[in-house]
Amino acid sequence: xxxxxxxxxxxxxxxxxxxxxxxxxxxxxxxxxxxxxxxxxxxxxxxxxxxxxxxxxxxxxxxxxxxxxxxxxxxxxxxxxxxxxxxxxxxxxxxxxxxxxxxxxxxxxxxxxxxxxxxxxxxxxxxxxxxxxxxxxxxxxxxxxxxxxxxxxxxxxxxxxxxxxxxxxxxxxxxxxxxxxxxx
Amino acid sequence: xxxxxxxxxxxxxxxxxxxxxxxxxxxxxxxxxxxxxxxxxxxxxxxxxxxxxxxxxxxxxxxxxxxxxxxxxxxxxxxxxxxxxxxxxxxxxxxxxxxxxxxxxxxxxxxxxxxxxxxxxxxxxxxxxxxxxxxxxxxxxxxxxxxxxxxxxxxxxxxxxxxxxxxxxxxxxxxxxxxxxxxxxxxxxxxxxxxxxxxxxxxx
Numbered sequence: 001x002x003x004x005x006x007x008x009x010x011x012x013x014x015x016x017x018x019x020x021x022x023x024x025x026x027x028x029x030x031x032x033x034x035x036x037x038x039x040x041x042x043x044x045x046x047x048x049x050x051x052x053x054x055x056x057x058x059x060x061x062x063x064x065x066x067x068x069x070x071x072x073x074x075x076x077x078x079x080x081x082x083x084x085x086x087x088x089x090x091x092x093x094x095x096x097x098x099x100x101x102x103x104x105x106x107x108x109x110x111x112x113x114x115x116x117x118x119x120x121x122x123x124x125x126x127x128x129x130x131x132x133x134x135x136x137x138x139x140x141x142x143x144x145x146x147x148x149x150x151x152x153x154x155x156x157x158x159x160x161x162x163x164x165x166x167x168x169x170x171x172x173x174x175x176x177x178x179x180x181x182x183x184x
Numbered sequence: 185x186x187x188x189x190x191x192x193x194x195x196x197x198x199x200x201x202x203x204x205x206x207x208x209x210x211x212x213x214x215x216x217x218x219x220x221x222x223x224x225x226x227x228x229x230x231x232x233x234x235x236x237x238x239x240x241x242x243x244x245x246x247x248x249x250x251x252x253x254x255x256x257x258x259x260x261x262x263x264x265x266x267x268x269x270x271x272x273x274x275x276x277x278x279x280x281x282x283x284x285x286x287x288x289x290x291x292x293x294x295x296x297x298x299x300x301x302x303x304x305x306x307x308x309x310x311x312x313x314x315x316x317x318x319x320x321x322x323x324x325x326x327x328x329x330x331x332x333x334x335x336x337x338x339x340x341x342x343x344x345x346x347x348x349x350x351x352x353x354x355x356x357x358x359x360x361x362x363x364x365x366x367x368x369x370x371x372x373x374x375x376x377x378x379x380x381x382x383x384x385x386x387x388x
Contacts, residue, residue: 008231010221010238017288018239022213023206025246025284032284036247141248142269143276144323 064177067159069108074116075164076125076132080174085162086132087125090115112153112161112179120147127165153179193257202249212259213242220263223330226318227271232291239285240277241267253345261331261345268327317367325360332357 024032075087092107092115109115119125123145126134154162154171161179164170171178192200192211200208220241224234244266245252245259253262270277278285318326331342332353343350 008225008234010217010235011231011289011291013289014235015217018235018242019210019213021239021284021288022209022242022246025243026201026204026206026209028204035284142273144269144273 062177063180064155064159065180066112066153066155066161069110069112069161070106072109072112072115072160073156073162074119074125075162076129077127078164078166078170078174080176086127086130088119088133090119109161112163113151116151116163117147118143120151121145155179194259195254195257198249198252198254198259201246209242209246212245216260216263219260219335220267223264223267223334224271226315226330226334227268227326228274233274236278236285236288237267237270237274239288240270240281243281243284244270244277253347255337255341255345260335261337261341264330264335265327265345268323268330272323272326313368314364317364320367321360321363324356325363328353328356328360329364333361 021032024030025036027033071089071091073085073087073089075085077086079086090109092109121140121143123134123138123140125132126138127148129135148165150167151163151165152168152170154164154174154176155178156162156176162176164174164176166173168178192208194212194215197208197212201212217238221234221238224237224241225231228234228237241263245263248266252259255261318329321329327346328342331337331345332339337345339350339353342353346353348356
């Protein structure tokens, strides 16, 4: 194959700017360095407990807002056995840098769909596994594992969000409410 | 930038980067920039996008700084693998670094890719077909061809870099080359089963 496609060259002005950016990124305390610290500190998604209890109470199909954002449930498949589901619960924790006050934890998860998409993209879930959890050895740190489409946000009767593979009908089929703003 | 006297190895520079030495990071960028850029050009449409992707590869290096894998004291292999991932997941990478990347100088005018394609196709049609076929490959195929063929890394180096046995490197490369050949010659993709010879035809 052509080892130099198009014989194109790196723009010198942009190269110099990237060089300066990288210098700043590596230096402690610069805004560019801070960008990474913030990212690292606030995005610790804890995916835990492959099978967790769900308080559904056999809710009839309805539409509800998410009122408890302290954790969410990511389902590996549309299945609910009593109070158990195949999948994982997710909690978001904020890290504190040295000298800073300890932040309030857990951090509310505002976008349950995005959080579960990230969990899928890291291959944490496996719809074919009984527990819904993928083999940890298959963890994909590049976030490149395919995410099912569609995913729908349902609401448990304790007010938490549950993100389940399937369209909007999936909530009712499991006796859950559909998240209010899911309806267009 | 930042180096004097003897040339530092990637490993030495990276240790300095981990200690917050920005000039060491700039040195590594200058050392590997062109190889990463050329690889990105194989995966994206414009040189502007390839420059952005190159910047994001080095930002990824900082983000993953404790997990960088150096082979023979070089981080080039890791950078190329990351470039493949960044180019394939451009949307997510751009979102992650949008605030940093948008501060870079913007091009005077975004080149019209179609003009460039026409020119280049006239220049070297087969090379363009190969380029397109390469972009159509899966991530793992792109990765193995980039390392073993385009960058001439040894099987042992690629094995160490990817953490897989040398035999797996060879078989993965062989399959990737086959798929590339199929994409270059699509008429060969669905070959009918060979018709068994009739007894007469088998006769000498």
